[in-house]
Amino acid sequence: MSEIKLPITNATIRKLKYISKNISKLNVGNKNELWLATSGSGGGYDWSQFDVGINTKGEFTTCSQSGCSCNSPEAPIANDTLPLKPGLEIIDDSYDNPGTWLPELIKVSDTLYDVLKGKKVSAETVINLPNAEIRRAVIEIIGMEKFIKDAKPDVLDDNEIHGSLLKVKLEGDEDLTLLHVKDPSTTREYFLRVPPNMKTSAQARAWTFGIEEKDFNLIKET
Amino acid sequence: MYRHGDLLIKNITEFPNTRLVKSWVENNEVILLRGEATGHAHKLKGDFTLFRDKDNTHYFEVHTKAYLSHEEHKRIDLPAGKYTMIRQREYTPKGIEYVRD
Numbered sequence: 001m002s003e004i005k006l007p008i009t010n011a012t013i014r015k016l017k018y019i020s021k022n023i024s025k026l027n028v029g030n031k032n033e034l035w036l037a038t039s040g041s042g043g044g045y046d047w048s049q050f051d052v053g054i055n056t057k058g059e060f061t062t063c064s065q066s067g068c069s070c071n072s073p074e075a076p077i078a079n080d081t082l083p084l085k086p087g088l089e090i091i092d093d094s095y096d097n098p099g100t101w102l103p104e105l106i107k108v109s110d111t112l113y114d115v116l117k118g119k120k121v122s123a124e125t126v127i128n129l130p131n132a133e134i135r136r137a138v139i140e141i142i143g144m145e146k147f148i149k150d151a152k153p154d155v156l157d158d159n160e161i162h163g164s165l166l167k168v169k170l171e172g173d174e175d176l177t178l179l180h181v182k183d184p185s186t187t188r189e190y191f192l193r194v195p196p197n198m199k200t201s202a203q204a205r206a207w208t209f210g211i212e213e214k215d216f217n218l219i220k221e222t
Numbered sequence: 223m224y225r226h227g228d229l230l231i232k233n234i235t236e237f238p239n240t241r242l243v244k245s246w247v248e249n250n251e252v253i254l255l256r257g258e259a260t261g262h263a264h265k266l267k268g269d270f271t272l273f274r275d276k277d278n279t280h281y282f283e284v285h286t287k288a289y290l291s292h293e294e295h296k297r298i299d300l301p302a303g304k305y306t307m308i309r310q311r312e313y314t315p316k317g318i319e320y321v322r323d
Contacts, residue, residue: 130319130322131322132228132312132321132322133257133322173315174315177313183227185227185294185295185296186294186295192310192312192321193312193313193314194312194313195313207313208310208311208312208321209225209230209308209310209311210308210311211230211232211308216223217223218223218224218225219223219224220224220225220298221224221225221226222225222226222227222295222296222297222298
């Protein structure tokens with residue numbers, strides 16, 4: 001299959017890096033495992049085994065050459081171009097269905113797919129995503145600052161250890177009360193929805209584990 | 223108690239009525255919880271016996287020593303004792319759900 005070269009923007013490089021770091025680890029079904037299969041089971045992401053490019057529409061596609069390393073994470077920066085296979089979607093070249101065009105990038109979540117393609121999504125849509133990890137990934141792509149600006153929360157409590165307790169007013173619906181926490185191991189930030197009667201971050205965090213604030217005495221956390 | 227990502231490991235004095243799901247052997251290893259999106263797993267390794275009650279809540283007794291491991295969280299060593307495992311949860315207007323990752 002022929003290849004084309006395209007200029008790569010900072011935005012697409014950012015997306016490519018993001019995918020290499022995060023999305024490749026997602027593992028939620030056969031269709032997506034095709035996409036993941038070439039990353040190996042050791043936890044790392046081997047770009048020499050799975051070559052990904054970005055097409056003219058900013059979507060992701062793969063290089064068809066076996067063992068091609070032209071799409072290594074450094075390549076877009078070094079050359080400012082990527083060898084691409086014409087097409088719109090990811091294909092898998094090395095798993096059960098060689099050459100099969102997958103119908104969409106990764107059908108983990110429509111919202112995740114939308115934001116990867118640069119589509120705007122509302123803070124309410126993001127908050128209502130049922131999977132906390134996908135919610136975090138979407139917020140990371142949108143940008144924390146932009147997400148909070150869009151959500152316009154009131155800060156009920158701000159605690160160095162237990163995080164921030166936020167309230168977002170929703171028209172015609174129950175207010176959202178969110179605990180904004182940073183994981184100390186990964187430094188990733190999460191928004192967890194808690195009951196609307198929560199008053200403090202510590203109370204809310206203890207609630208997420210089903211215990212009273214006075215009993216929430218950690219020896220160690222990671 | 224210990225927090226390991228979205229898991230809380232709580233020291234307890236007695237087990238409730240449980241049924242044995244895994245017998246103790248040396249160098250035991252079990253996945254306590256696996257993330258559905260990430261595929262990452264909270265594993266318990268060491269000398270322990272695992273129990274589960276009718277509500278599928280896990281309990282375990284560490285006989286000598288054991289530790290928790292995970293791809294993205296540091297190791298937590300657990301001394302001998304009885305423990306229960308609590309999953310982090312979230313509120314939704316329709317009800318309470320476990321945190322999913």
